[in-house]
Amino acid sequence: MLKTLKSLSLGFFLTFLASLSLLISDLNRRTGVRRHIPHVAILQHASTPVLDDAVRGMVDGLAKEGLVEGKTITYRRFNSEGDISISNSIAREIVAGNYDLYLTSSTISMQTLANANRVKKTIQLFGAVADPAAAGVGIDMSKPLDHPANLVGIGSFMPVDEAFHIAREMFPALKTVGVAWNPSEPNSRAFVVKGREVCKQLGITLLEANVDNSAGVGEAIDSLASRGAQAIWVGGDVTLVVAMDTVIATARKAHIPVFSLTPGTPDRGTLFDAGADFYRVGLQVGELAAQVLRGADPRQMPIENIVPKYLVVNELALKGLKDPWHVPERLRAQAGVLVDEKGIHNRMASENADASLQAPPGKNFKIGLAFFAPEPGADSCMKGLFDGLKEMRFEEGKNLTVEKAHANGEIPNITPILQNFDNSNVDLIVAMTTPCLTAACTTVKHKPVVFTYVYDPIAAGAGKTMQDHLPSVTGVGSFPPVEDTIKAIQQLLPGVMSVGTLYNSSEANSRKVVSVARELFRKHGIMLEEIAITNTSEVFQAAQTLASRNIQAFWITGDNTALQAFGGIAKVAAQSHLPLVINDPEFTDQGAVMAVGVGWYETGRAASKRIAQVLLGQNPKTLPFENVAVRTLVVNMKVAKQLGIT
Incomplete structure (x- = not known):
């Protein structure tokens, strides 16, 4: 009898173990729980607002699905800074690494990584791509499911026809438009081909000038203006976008406006930008990525063209134009962002803000901001920082108190400033400039530190790598090109x-x-x-x-x-x-x-997210350093002429 009971007990125990195993297996299958934290590589071709927004959307989209950076997912970010050869090298490095998934932002990044990944075939998702079919990686947009088994994403062919119709509405006598573009960029070629078609329909002459790199942009725009262009159009050309300040400055001297398909800093000087909201595109790519990480088959995911429209209108750019351009009331009402004499009115900000990074009602915050000395770059970075915080409902004078102190350009003055903040009631310290960050790493003992306006945080002593850093420090670096x-x-x-x-x-x-x-x-x-x-x-x-x-x-x-x-x-x-x-x-x-x-404004905006994360309770130790370097080219034509440079 005892032997029978022992046998039955053993049988019940084994049945219990088997049932428990099946239950855990079923729960894992149904909830998508993975046995390890996914490690994801992100590659973008350059530091531009459009590509940065797409990446930010991807990360936020994954976070909304429960894959939160530093907790349930880790990222390593790569940026080829506009250099195709570097992009190819980075792609090979990524493929040689141990990643669960690849995310790419831009056509060139998609191309280089897809080509490097032909043998390994790790799943890759892309966004911020104008025409996936033109990239030559095996995609047929007429057949949404006809794509490589490991490659899926979202195409976003921006509204070229709408941009030219808006330009004609603002200036009905518009007859000649100039465009400079880099023939080596497939996306740029696709936009120019579409631009020719639209201009032909509207009776507009499209003047063209080719450029090989950003250094030649100013000369190209100058030549278009001298050939009679009444406006300059910038399509989705990364070479032009990187040098947008030069495009705008050169056009302004010719008293003609610039309009584009790539929304950037609203008050940068373009008359209007009629493009896509790439943050929203990135959100959708992030949601797709979460599905893939939980076991969804990318072969069953169609590649679609998704263009959440985004119109930015800058009325201040009307000043000084030689032709009678104007902004109709219809376009004022339609604009997601409007710039006028009263400031920047961003109707898209609250829609695009990560809900998890919103200041809670009824709570006040206080930060101490230390910087080396007042100068234009620091001012631009601060403006980006506070604009970004405002979009997340941290607003100075309302629920945010900011104490600023600078060292008057003398390094010995930095330590006392930081000590004062460290022993005060601020919630965190913002260290702007490398000398301030270097001092904070050894001086600050009690407060979290978020840095920005810094070239290289590793050289400053803040950590060994972008992931392995001092536990109380995080932030955004911007290494120059x-x-x-x-x-x-x-x-x-x-x-x-x-x-x-x-x-x-x-x-x-x-x-x-x-x-x-x-x-x-x-x-x-x-x-x-x-x-x-x-x-x-x-x-x-x-x-x-x-x-x-x-x-x-x-x-x-x-x-x-x-x-x-x-x-x-x-x-x-x-x-x-x-x-x-x-x-x-x-x-x-x-x-x-x-x-x-x-472009320090964008660096400041990027740092605002890290500040919000820390203010809302995240541990800086879990937040890797970022490198955000929106490359900017500016030419001073007055000095160039004085030097005899043409």
Whole structure:
């Protein structure tokens, strides 16, 4: 009898174990629980608002499905900064890695990663792609399910016809429009082909100019204006978008407007942008990605063309135009974002804001903001930061108190500022500039720190990698496009052999950028003459010494000490009849001939999300550092003419 009972007990126990196993298996299957945290690679081709918005949407879309960065999913972000060869190298690196999924933003990123992934066949989802079929990776848009088994996403062919109809509505006598474009970009080619078709229907002559890189954009726009273009149109061309400031500045001198398909900073100077809301496109890609990570078959997912329309109208751009352009009331009412004399009215912001990053009603927040000194780049970054926070309902003067303090351009003044904030009642400290971040890493003991307006947080001492960093620190870095700067100098001065720079060797950001530049200048056959300084009083004399060394141009990166005495450098450059090339666009009108740098407004906006996350309780330790560098090219035509550069 006892033996029988033991046998029955064993049988019941084994049946219980089997049932429990089946139950767990069924729960996992039904809820989509994975046994490990998914690791996802994200590749975008350049730092532009459109591509940044798409990536932000992808990450937010996955978060809405329960896949939250640092908790239930991890990302590694890659950016080829507009260089196709770099994109190919990154694609090979990604494929060689151990990722569960790939996400791409832009046509070129989709192409390079899809081509590198032909053998491994990890699932790849794409967004911010105008015409997936034109990318040559096996997609047929007429047959939505006819695509490679591991490649799926969303196409967004922006409304070319609508853009030209809006332009004609604003100026009924419009007869000639100019467009500059890069023939090596498939998306750009597709838009221009459509533009020719629409212009033919409307009786508009479309003047065209080809460009190979951003350095040639200003000359191309100038030639279109001289050929009689009444307006400049920018399609989805990354080369043009990167140099949009130059496009706008050149068109403004010709007193003609610019309109585009790629919404960016609302008050950047385009008359209107009639394109797609790529944040929403990214959201849908993120939702698809969540389905795939939970076991959905991408072969059963159709590739569709989805274009959530997004119209930005800037009435301030009407000033100074030679033709009678106007904004009809219909378009004012239709605009998702309207810029007028009263400011920027963003009707899309609340719709696009991540619901999990909204300031709760009835609660107040306080931050301390430390920066090196007042200057245009810092002002631009702060504007982006506070605009971004406002969209998430953290508004200064209402539920947000901001205490600002700067070091007056002197490094020894930084530590007392940070100590004061650390012992106050602020909820977090924002460290702007590398010297402030470097000091915060050793000085701040009690408060979380979010950084921005920093080139390289790793060089500043904030961590070993973008993921492995100090537990109380997170933020957004923006490394400058050094090699693009060198290429621009070579275009500016064919045969250039020697370039001079000065920097404060105690600034980690400057040491890092100059060390990178030193090798790149050597690779391009150019001698980089260097002088290290310790404070602003040494800048003018250092610039004079460089000029005496027979250099052919000055290059100044974002060294805080040098920028505080920038007027002295510009004066020496002008007296020596030498071009001054910089990495900070905000200083271009102070005597530089060209800036190839970072759009600090977008960097600030990106940092606002990290600030909101920390204010709402997320641990900085779980938030990896980001690199957001919206590349910007600005040419000072007045200085160029003074130097005899055309």
